[in-house]
Amino acid sequence: MPLRKEIQYLPDFRLSPRIDQVGVEERAARFTKRSIKNESKKDGLRLVLNMIDLTTLEGKDTEGKVRQLCYKARHPHDALPGLPAVAAVCVYPSMVKTAKKALEGSGIKVASVATAFPSGQAPRDIKLRDTRYAVANGADEVDMVISRGKFHEGEYNFVFDEIAAIKEACGQARLKVILETGELGTYDKIRRASDIAMYAGADFIKTSTGKIQPAATLPVTLVMLEAIRDFYNKTGKMTGMKPAGGISKSKLALHYLVMVKEVLGDDWLTNEWFRFGASSLANDVLMQLVKMETGQYQAGNYFSAD
Amino acid sequence: MRLEVLKTYKIYIGGQFPRTESGRYYTPENKSGKKLANVCLCSRKDLRDAVVAARSAYGSWSNRAAFNRGQILYRMAEMLEGRKAQFVEELVMQDSAKAAAEKEVNLAIDRLIYYAGWCDKYQQLFSTVNPVGSPHFNFSVPEPMGVAGIIAPQDSSLLGIVSVIAPVITGGNTCVVLGSEEKPLCAITLAEVLHASDLPGGVVNILTGKPEELNPWFAGHMDINAVISCDENPEVQKLIREKSVANLKRVFFYDKRNWTGGEGESPYLILDTQEIKTTWHPVENIAGAGGGY
Numbered sequence: 067m068p069l070r071k072e073i074q075y076l077p078d079f080r081l082s083p084r085i086d087q088v089g090v091e092e093r094a095a096r097f098t099k100r101s102i103k104n105e106s107k108k109d110g111l112r113l114v115l116n117m118i119d120l121t122t123l124e125g126k127d128t129e130g131k132v133r134q135l136c137y138k139a140r141h142p143h144d145a146l147p148g149l150p151a152v153a154a155v156c157v158y159p160s161m162v163k164t165a166k167k168a169l170e171g172s173g174i175k176v177a178s179v180a181t182a183f184p185s186g187q188a189p190r191d192i193k194l195r196d197t198r199y200a201v202a203n204g205a206d207e208v209d210m211v212i213s214r215g216k217f218h219e220g221e222y223n224f225v226f227d228e229i230a231a232i233k234e235a236c237g238q239a240r241l242k243v244i245l246e247t248g249e250l251g252t253y254d255k256i257r258r259a260s261d262i263a264m265y266a267g268a269d270f271i272k273t274s275t276g277k278i279q280p281a282a283t284l285p286v287t288l289v290m291l292e293a294i295r296d297f298y299n300k301t302g303k304m305t306g307m308k309p310a311g312g313i314s315k316s317k318l319a320l321h322y323l324v325m326v327k328e329v330l331g332d333d334w335l336t337n338e339w340f341r342f343g344a345s346s347l348a349n350d351v352l353m354q355l356v357k358m359e360t361g362q363y364q365a366g367n368y369f370s371a372d
Numbered sequence: 373m374r375l376e377v378l379k380t381y382k383i384y385i386g387g388q389f390p391r392t393e394s395g396r397y398y399t400p401e402n403k404s405g406k407k408l409a410n411v412c413l414c415s416r417k418d419l420r421d422a423v424v425a426a427r428s429a430y431g432s433w434s435n436r437a438a439f440n441r442g443q444i445l446y447r448m449a450e451m452l453e454g455r456k457a458q459f460v461e462e463l464v465m466q467d468s469a470k471a472a473a474e475k476e477v478n479l480a481i482d483r484l485i486y487y488a489g490w491c492d493k494y495q496q497l498f499s500t501v502n503p504v505g506s507p508h509f510n511f512s513v514p515e516p517m518g519v520a521g522i523i524a525p526q527d528s529s530l531l532g533i534v535s536v537i538a539p540v541i542t543g544g545n546t547c548v549v550l551g552s553e554e555k556p557l558c559a560i561t562l563a564e565v566l567h568a569s570d571l572p573g574g575v576v577n578i579l580t581g582k583p584e585e586l587n588p589w590f591a592g593h594m595d596i597n598a599v600i601s602c603d604e605n606p607e608v609q610k611l612i613r614e615k616s617v618a619n620l621k622r623v624f625f626y627d628k629r630n631w632t633g634g635e636g637e638s639p640y641l642i643l644d645t646q647e648i649k650t651t652w653h654p655v656e657n658i659a660g661a662g663g664g665y
Contacts, residue, residue: 362618363420365595366427 079222082261083296085253085289094284097325107320108358114319115142115351116150117337118344119177119308122157122372123184123276132161135372136168143352143369146359152348153337154207158183159200166204177242178205181232184246184275186211190228197235208232209242211275212259214249222262229266242270242308247286248278256286260293270306276343281311284321291329304333310343316354319347345372381411381556383418383580384563386425387573392581393417400554403467411556414581416589419521419548422577423595426519426546429574434516434544442491445542447569449484452477455565459530462557466529479632480534486637487538494543494642502650509653514646516544517622518597521590523583525602528631529555533562535631536600537576539641548577548596556580583608591615591623598622598645602629 102110120139122131132155139152154175157165165176178200182188188196197208210232216224233241243263247256263271271290274281287309294305307326313319319342326334334340349371353364382389394415400408412418433441452459456477463473495514502510520540525532529552540547551559563578579586583603590599591612597619601612604627616623624644629635 360618362592362594363416363423363589365593365619368594368619 076226076265077261079226079258079262079265082254082258085257087253090253090288091285094288094325097284097288097328098321100321100324102320102324104358108355110320110323111316111351111355111358112150113323113335114316114342115348115355116153117340118152118342118348118351119154119156119310120152120348121155121276121310121343121345123179127158127161129161129164131372132157132164133168136165136174138348138370138372139169139174140172142348143356146352146356149352149355153341156209156343159196159203159205162200162203162205175206176204177207177209178203179209179211179244179275180205181210183209183211183244184277186213187215190231193228194231194235197232201235201237201239205239207240207242207270208236209244209272211244211246212263214246217250217255217259222258225259226262226266229263229268233267240269240306241267242272242306243268244272244275244310245290246275246278247273247282248280253285253289256289257293260290261297264293264297264303264305268305270308270341272308272310272343274309274311274343276311279312282309282313282343284325287322288325288329291326295330298330304339306339306341307334308341308343313342313344314346314350316347316351319351379409381409381560381580383412383414384560384567384576384578385418385422385574386429386577387567389563389567393421398581400556402465406465408465408557411560411580414550414579414586416586418579418581419586419589419593422548422579423519423521423593425574425577426548427595429572430516430518430546433541433546433572433575436544438492438495438544441542441544442488444570445484445488445491445538448566448571449481449488451565451569452481452484452562455561456481458561459558462561463529466555466557468529476528476531476632479636480531483531483534483637484538487542487642490539490639490642491542494639497639498643498646498648504652507655509655510650511653512648512650514543514643515649517645517647518545519595520545520547520598520600520645521593521596522547522549523587523590523599523601523603524549524551524559525626525629525631526552526554526583528552530558530562531631531636532602533559533578535636536602536626539638540600540645541571541575543642543646545598545645546575546577548579548590550583550586550590551578551580553580553582587612588615591621592618594619596621598624600624600626600644602626604628 122135139155142149154177155165156177159178162178180197180200181193245259250256260271349369356364392412392414396413397410398413459477460473499513504510522536559578592615
């Protein structure tokens with residue numbers, strides 16, 4: 067794939083900035099201490115809802131389950147009118163067609179995982195076909211996984227070329243690159259993988275598949291947000307961020323928004339540039355919104371499971 | 373001469389002893405004006421956290437074999453027996469006479485044994501096989517309701533709280549309990565006893581503070597399925613009834629009840645927090661033979 071003109075030289079990825087572990091963790095902890103007043107909280111919660119990629123990635127997924135999830139995406143909680151819809155529904159390639167049909171006319175995107183998700187252990191031509199299949203079926207966004215094994219072997223060129231090739235196969239679809247930070251091990255490696263992904267053409271970088279623990283954490287996301295900021299300063303190109311897995315409480319989601327605002331600024335506070343990959347977060351947000359409306363603590367069994 | 377090490381009275385949520393989220397405390401006094409302790413003045417957010425803990429403990433507690441629940445209640449009685457002296461001392465500090473205090477602790481222990489026995493027996497007592505006019509085997513059984521919110525009696529520091537908790541958990545429910553406001557010491561020490569017995573964390577959650585402040589939150593919480601209050605005040609009862617309407621929770625007032633007497637323990641108290649489930653099971657009508665159910 068030809069590189070864009072403004073990127074004349076690729077950096078040496080071995081020289082990606084080193085991360086100060088203690089510093090990053092303390093900085094990330096600070097974001098949880100901000101006081102958020104009720105009015106802002108309400109707006110924040112609505113924004114969180116609007117940024118959610120409602121996800122079902124189970125071996126047991128059926129078309130019925132996917133249609134049900136799409137209904138939930140269009141109608142988060144009809145008892146509370148005026149709620150925004152979620153950003154996208156995230157499914158396996160085999161379910162893209164079903165989701166696309168169920169979401170017709172709603173403006174909600176269909177995201178598909180691809181490239182032998184979640185392990186990524188498959189030859190490149192299979193990954194490319196996986197991607198083309200998803201896009202051909204109507205996926206608006208593709209969530210790929212990087213080859214963590216090759217990354218650990220130091221084969222950064224391999225990882226880079228693979229991402230670039232998938233990006234090409236995506237065509238108009240936006241590409242999210244899953245680093246699977248829980249398997250990378252150190253903040254240094256997370257930063258390096260972020261740099262590789264962005265220079266190779268990622269539209270979004272994403273923390274995790276949700277299949278590995280630990281998934282998204284505040285410090286990991288902070289490292290990636292700083293990589294996005296540095297990349298933006300160098301190239302002028304915006305990259306989106308998607309923490310996924312392990313974010314199930316509204317309060318934590320608000321901490322993430324605070325972090326995005328303080329690291330990247332208001333431009334990133336839209337679902338074009340920031341997403342939450344989550345399945346249970348939506349209901350917690352809805353429960354908080356209804357609590358703010360009625361003044362009473364809510365119970366899970368008054369909200370649809372999916 | 374050494375300085376006395378005073379106990380910090382903390383609350384009990386999900387099998388842990390946090391301080392109140394609010395950072396507020398109050399200092400109840402006994403009749404002679406002696407300060408009893410610094411006690412957590414719980415807020416609605418402590419209640420919220422306790423309900424989350426109770427709800428997550430509900431599944432495994434309600435599915436546990438009834439016999440095993442009995443064993444655990446018996447274990448609670450055993451542990452209470454071992455801490456008898458401490459409870460007597462606390463009751464005396466809270467204005468009980470020595471003999472009355474000993475009697476109250478003994479009664480509390482006996483009450484747990486009483487309900488331990490009921491754990492696998494009330495089902496038989498309250499289940500029915502119902503006559504129906506079709507070829508069905510029709511039967512009704514009691515099942516636990518879910519999470520109960522309990523505001524414990526004010527005048528009895530130990531026996532009162534034990535008497536309201538025991539029937540609820542005997543029936544497989546979990547609960548959030550607000551201890552006596554003026555006599556809170558035994559409630560927290562009881563939490564330590566529960567913690568040391570085999571009771572899973574979250575089945576009983578104990579808060580301290582003012583009923584006046586927390587009543588509306590108990591009654592309004594959508595994830596609480598029943599409210600039990602021992603308040604005699606008709607205004608308070610009215611408020612609880614009104615607020616409970618939102619999710620149609622059951623409301624019980626155990627007011628004017630003498631916990632030391634025979635009305636202090638009864639299988640009907642278990643039944644209060646049970647739902648009755650009726651099952652229609654088709655049966656074959658063999659060769660038109662009559663009879664059956």
